[in-house]
Amino acid sequence: DQQVKQNSPSLSVQEGRISILNCDYTNSMFDYFLWYKKYPAEGPTFLISISSIKDKNEDGRFTVFLNKSAKHLSLHIVPSQPGDSAVYFCAAPSPYGQNFVFGPGTRLSVLP
Amino acid sequence: NAGVTQTPKFRVLKTGQSMTLLCAQDMNHEYMYWYRQDPGMGLRLIHYSVGEGTTAKGEVPDGYNVSRLKKQNFLLGLESAAPSQTSVYFCASRNNSPLHFGNGTRLTVT
Numbered sequence: 001d002q003q004v005k006q007n008s009p010s011l012s013v014q015e016g017r018i019s020i021l022n023c024d025y026t027n028s029m030f031d032y033f034l035w036y037k038k039y040p041a042e043g044p045t046f047l048i049s050i051s052s053i054k055d056k057n058e059d060g061r062f063t064v065f066l067n068k069s070a071k072h073l074s075l076h077i078v079p080s081q082p083g084d085s086a087v088y089f090c091a092a093p094s095p096y097g098q099n100f101v102f103g104p105g106t107r108l109s110v111l112p
Numbered sequence: 113n114a115g116v117t118q119t120p121k122f123r124v125l126k127t128g129q130s131m132t133l134l135c136a137q138d139m140n141h142e143y144m145y146w147y148r149q150d151p152g153m154g155l156r157l158i159h160y161s162v163g164e165g166t167t168a169k170g171e172v173p174d175g176y177n178v179s180r181l182k183k184q185n186f187l188l189g190l191e192s193a194a195p196s197q198t199s200v201y202f203c204a205s206r207n208n209s210p211l212h213f214g215n216g217t218r219l220t221v222t
Contacts, residue, residue: 006154009152036210041216043116043214044213049210089155099160102154104153104154
């Protein structure tokens with residue numbers, strides 16, 4: 001049973017436009033969420049996070065929105081750049097232990 | 113400061129062979145993790161450690177063993193490799209921070 005879901009395996013966006021990556025979760029005990037970015041042949045790298053006490057966190061071109069009532073978060077990238085082409089994972093710390101639960105990832109392609 | 117280093121980067125094994133994947137971190141992190149990444153399944157936790165000398169099972173521990181004899185190293189062992197263990201393996205570490213990942217080991221079992 002996937003506790004963190006990313007229902008879009010892939011997304012293509014034109015350079016300069018907005019990219020919106022979605023993530024849904026089932027466990028209401030999650031209190032912190034992270035987004036990771038992964039390039040081919042590299043490990044995932046931390047991108048941005050949000051605490052459940054907030055509904056928005058912004059870092060440059062990246063903004064994460066959290067809707068707790070819908071158990072939904074989204075990552076907005078504005079403007080999108082070709083270098084943003086990567087796989088993006090949504091993740092949350094497990095409330096039951098010192099580990100993290102990851103979604104299956106969304107592959108973003110930004111077309112020049 | 114190398115961060116998290118995984119060796120080897122690639123390996124091909126025959127069914128039944130054994131091997132050990134090594135993860136080393138130089139950030140003095142307490143927590144260390146082994147994940148596997150498979151298409152459409154994201155990152156699944158195999159085993160993890162909350163400190164030197166400790167290990168715990170994750171979501172998919174069967175067929176793997178781990179050891180954390182030194183704080184900076186976390187070893188993942190496959191005693192008898194199976195084709196289902198063909199995957200990309202990632203090691204990660206942290207303290208009170210997001211996970212820091214290595215660049216992965218691509219393992220193929222034929």
